[in-house]
Amino acid sequence: MLKGLAITPPTVGRISIGRVVEKNGKRLPEKDDQFTLTTQVINRGEWVLHPLNETLRKATTGKLRSIPVRMLFNDPDLNLRAEYSLFDRRTGRPLCVGNGETCKRVTDGGITTMDCPTPDGCAFGEAGGCKPYGRLNVTIGQEDELGSFIFRTTSYNSIRTLSARLQYFSAVSGGLLACLPLELKLRGKSTTQSYGSAIYYVDLGVRAGSSLQEAITQARELNTTRQAAGFAQAALDAAARVGFANGAFEDSIEESAAVAEEFYPAESGHDRSHDDGHDDTGGPAASGLKARLDKRAALLGGKAA
Structure with missing residues (x-):
């Protein structure tokens, strides 16, 4: 295993x-x-649609607002990884990633571990727009049971809701x-920050037409079948845990480009969270952001790379 490279779930879309x-x-x-499923390929400036996108749309009479999924891991924190993150908006590469207690920050001396006071109490994060950033990996369909689709979000609503649901479903x-048959659901709500207009976030629930009790029964049956076949779920969780810990940051250089495309379109100079309803937060242009980051970092004793 290459040291310094986070080994993440294989992504198919x-x-x-x-x-x-x-x-x-x-x-x-x-x-x-509504949801859109794409491949990892961009053609003529657009993400190429995944074949499952059309398959799922044919199964619904309206917009694609629910997706049947399963989790890869029994550990909720392996399925959804969420941290406070500050990105270079030009490249999408992480400059600082923390959990509210400690963080890893890029400095002239390399990656340095520091205290993490959360965005509200961090001068460095305040300058660059540090915010929660989550990645959820789920399996869809039966074609590749260890291949996953990734959902990236900087929405407080999605991260908080998904975190709670995963913990609760694991407990019950x-x-x-x-092993639980679940589905991602798109929900809407209005807040004072959205000025009364609807914003959308992602939730997780049992599949339509099924109760929680029925879902648990199915999970027990699938677990028994897997164990009989020699499927080692605990070993899979352990392997994933080691893989995530193998790198300082989860996102690779290639994935950073996707982050920049989704949340920080370089030409617009605006911040974007597709599912929290706050389309344009009036973020500074990349050059202005870099200058502010350098100034803050110098004050904190470590200039951002």
Whole structure:
């Protein structure tokens, strides 16, 4: 295993809400009120749709607002990884990642471990727009049971809701989270920050037409079948845990490009969270952000690389 390289779940596609479109020569975020499944390939500036996108749409009479999924791991924190993250908006590469207690920050001397006071109490994070950033990996369909679709989000609503659901489903199923038949659901709500308009976030529930008790029964049956076949779920969780810990940051250089495309379209200079309803937060342009980061970092004793 290459040291310094986080080994993450194999990804076969993306789950997104909204997209980036070209308008007047600029690539700008455009929100949506439904899911879209894409491959990891961009063609002519657009993410190529995954075949499952059309398959799932044919199974619904309206917009794609629910997706049947299973979790890869029994440990909730392996399925959804969420941290406070500050990115270089030009490249999407992480500059600082923390959990509210400690963080890893890029400095002239390399990656340094520091205290993490959360974005509200961090001068460095305040300068650059540090915020929660989550990645959820789920399996869809039966074609590749260890391949996953990734949903990236900077939405407080999605991260908080998904975290709670995963913990609760793990608890009530007796730790059989990976065997539960679940579905991602798109929900809408209005807040004072959205000025009364609907914003959309992602939730997790049992599949339509099934009760929680029925889902737990199915999970126990699947777990028994897997154990009889020699499927070692605990070993899979352990391998994933080691893989995630193998690198300082989870996102690779290639994945950083996707982060920049989804949340920080370079031409617009605006921040974007596809599913939290706050399309344009008026973030500074990349050059201004870099200058502010350098200034803050110098004050804190470590200039951001």
